[in-house]
Amino acid sequence: MQKRFFLIVSCIFLLSIFLFFDLVGEWGRLTGGWGNLVIFFEESLWPPNWKVLEAQSYPICDSKLDIFCSVAWLGIVETLKIAFIATVFGFLISLPLSVLAASNLSPIYLALPSRILLAGMRSLPAIIWAVLFMIIFDVGALAGIFAMTFYTVGYLGKLQFESMEGIKNAPLEAAKATGMNRFETAWLVAIPESANNLLSHVLFMFEYNVRHGSVVGLVGAGGIGLYLNTYLKLAQYDKVVALLIIIFIVVVIIDFISMTLRSAVNEGGDVERPTWSSLFLPAAFTSSNHPTPMKKETIEESE
Amino acid sequence: MNEELAHLHEVSIGYVEPLVQDITIEIAAGDVIAILGPSGIGKTTLLRTIAGLVRPLSGDVELGVEPRGGLGYIPQRLGLVGNLSVRANVEMGARVRLSKWHLPFLPLPKDLNEEVTNCLESLGIDHLAEQPVRILSGGQQRRVATARSIAQAPKLLLADEFLGELDDDNVEIVMSAVQHVIDKQNSALVMVEHHEELARQVANRIWKIHDGRLIEED
Ligand SMILES: Nc1ncnc2c1ncn2[C@@H]1O[C@H](COP(=O)(O)OP(=O)(O)OP(=O)(O)O)[C@@H](O)[C@H]1O
Ligand SMILES: [Mg+2]
Numbered sequence: 150m151q152k153r154f155f156l157i158v159s160c161i162f163l164l165s166i167f168l169f170f171d172l173v174g175e176w177g178r179l180t181g182g183w184g185n186l187v188i189f190f191e192e193s194l195w196p197p198n199w200k201v202l203e204a205q206s207y208p209i210c211d212s213k214l215d216i217f218c219s220v221a222w223l224g225i226v227e228t229l230k231i232a233f234i235a236t237v238f239g240f241l242i243s244l245p246l247s248v249l250a251a252s253n254l255s256p257i258y259l260a261l262p263s264r265i266l267l268a269g270m271r272s273l274p275a276i277i278w279a280v281l282f283m284i285i286f287d288v289g290a291l292a293g294i295f296a297m298t299f300y301t302v303g304y305l306g307k308l309q310f311e312s313m314e315g316i317k318n319a320p321l322e323a324a325k326a327t328g329m330n331r332f333e334t335a336w337l338v339a340i341p342e343s344a345n346n347l348l349s350h351v352l353f354m355f356e357y358n359v360r361h362g363s364v365v366g367l368v369g370a371g372g373i374g375l376y377l378n379t380y381l382k383l384a385q386y387d388k389v390v391a392l393l394i395i396i397f398i399v400v401v402i403i404d405f406i407s408m409t410l411r412s413a414v415n416e417g418g419d420v421e422r423p424t425w426s427s428l429f430l431p432a433a434f435t436s437s438n439h440p441t442p443m444k445k446e447t448i449e450e451s452e
Numbered sequence: 453m454n455e456e457l458a459h460l461h462e463v464s465i466g467y468v469e470p471l472v473q474d475i476t477i478e479i480a481a482g483d484v485i486a487i488l489g490p491s492g493i494g495k496t497t498l499l500r501t502i503a504g505l506v507r508p509l510s511g512d513v514e515l516g517v518e519p520r521g522g523l524g525y526i527p528q529r530l531g532l533v534g535n536l537s538v539r540a541n542v543e544m545g546a547r548v549r550l551s552k553w554h555l556p557f558l559p560l561p562k563d564l565n566e567e568v569t570n571c572l573e574s575l576g577i578d579h580l581a582e583q584p585v586r587i588l589s590g591g592q593q594r595r596v597a598t599a600r601s602i603a604q605a606p607k608l609l610l611a612d613e614f615l616g617e618l619d620d621d622n623v624e625i626v627m628s629a630v631q632h633v634i635d636k637q638n639s640a641l642v643m644v645e646h647h648e649e650l651a652r653q654v655a656n657r658i659w660k661i662h663d664g665r666l667i668e669e670d
Contacts, residue, residue, distance in 0.1 A: 317529070319527045319528075321531075322500070322505050322527055322531055323526075323527055323532075323597075323600075324531075324544075325504075326503040326504065326505055326519065326525035327520065327548045327604060327606075328518070328521065328523065328548055328552075329544075329548055330552045332555070333547065336557060337544055338533055342533055345535075
């Protein structure tokens with residue numbers, strides 16, 4: 150059994166190596182590339198231009214603190230707002246859809262159409278949705294919100310029906326035998342049983358939407374991406390880097406929030422929730438001896 | 453003659469291959485039936501077939517009770533919702549006594565709420581009511597699963613090794629709580645039990661599964 154597993158894994162690995170060489174073809178083009186990258190890095194990218202944190206003259210802003218009038222602040226706040234709204238709306242729509250799509254909760258004649266619907270919403274990338282909704286709503290945050298909500302439904306729906314399909318069978322059987330209907334089973338059994346995953350997926354989706362807020366912004370749909378786009382066009386790469394660093398910091402913060410929130414529904418997190426000190430200091434420095442919760446699964450991005 | 457709650461006619465059970473064949477039995481109100489047999493013989497499968505969770509390979513299973521509210525099932529693996537509190541799990545049992553149009557996020561009516569509290573008390577888990585089920589010990593979880601079924605007050609209760617992992621005192625507590633509900637409305641209990649001695653103490657009918665056949669002892 151183990152031998153066969155090893156054989157299959159090595160075959161898949163060899164296939165990927167073969168495809169890699171097949172695709173790259175000519176290696177000669179790569180020579181000198183590294184030097185070019187260093188030059189590009191030193192001359193255009195670094196150091197980041199923190200002017201993005203200074204107040205700008207337009208649009209007029211009457212906050213006392215300069216930073217609240219800066220490109221970075223205005224951009225990231227709008228991005229966070231769009232991402233938040235889209236994630237909440239997307240979650241509310243995708244939750245019932247994923248219950249319908251989960252094969253252990255719904256019969257095939259409901260599951261199949263729901264899956265097709267989700268796949269359809271997912272297969273158009275957010276940026277295409279953004280273009281479509283820009284045609285309807287014109288440039289601005291509304292198009293961004295709609296685009297992201299649509300994409301979120303398709304993406305989140307898939308993650309969620311798969312985690313619902315992964316729950317244990319016994320609670321579902323107990324519900325079914327006693328005649329609970331689908332709504333009760335979903336609400337009282339399937340959703341609480343998969344709560345850890347659902348929560349982690351929603352928070353991941355929020356993070357994803359913050360990062361892709363910059364993509365949607367590129368088509369003029371609001372947020373920090375709008376500024377990214379401008380600086381890219383003007384070849385002000387040092388400002389681009391500054392904005393990317395800010396996005397990165399926000400993403401890291403969301404990740405920590407996610408870890409803390411999910412500990413509420415983790416097996417390990419019952420007795421003690423992780424504290425900030427336990428996250429940053431090695432275990433020996435903190436009083437508690439609970440294991441730090443680990444991210445249970447890595448989610449592949451389909452971009 | 454007591455009211456018939458379930459009737460199996462020439463049923464053979466199993467998943468692909470039959471495990472037990474040609475079962476013809478009836479379950480009447482007031483019966484306390486213990487199913488005995490070695491591990492892997494198909495006891496759980498028989499209960500699941502009666503509960504309508506697996507289709508019999510052949511034959512008919514007729515239920516004389518409405519599954520919603522009427523049929524209680526304690527799975528061998530308990531089937532509790534670990535992330536919900538003990539109380540929320542027990543409320544699930546009480547909830548199926550309501551119409552299925554009573555939305556699941558609405559609270560239970562007062563009388564059912566009191567009954568849930570009584571069930572928790574009678575099984576000695578009222579002090580755990582607000583704890584999430586996943587942090588409880590094995591025996592505590594077993595009592596929660598029993599409480600959930602008792603709160604349902606079923607006409608037919610199928611219990612798969614619900615006395616496992618319990619010490620003598622707790623076996624007594626759980627058994628008397630179940631007995632109380634059964635007596636009150638003349639229900640039937642079908643239990644799988646590995647301890648033959650215990651089974652003979654509490655049951656008034658014994659089914660033995662042996663060699664792919666189900667035999668009732670006189
Ligand atoms: N879902 C399933 N699909 C296929 N085979 C199954 C399934 N569930 C159980 N079996 C098999 O059916 C047989 C009987 O299982 P069952 O759970 O009914 O045994 P049991 O008598 O309850 O045993 P135990 O006393 O150990 O609980 C076992 O060999 C088991 O592997
Ligand atoms: Mg069993």
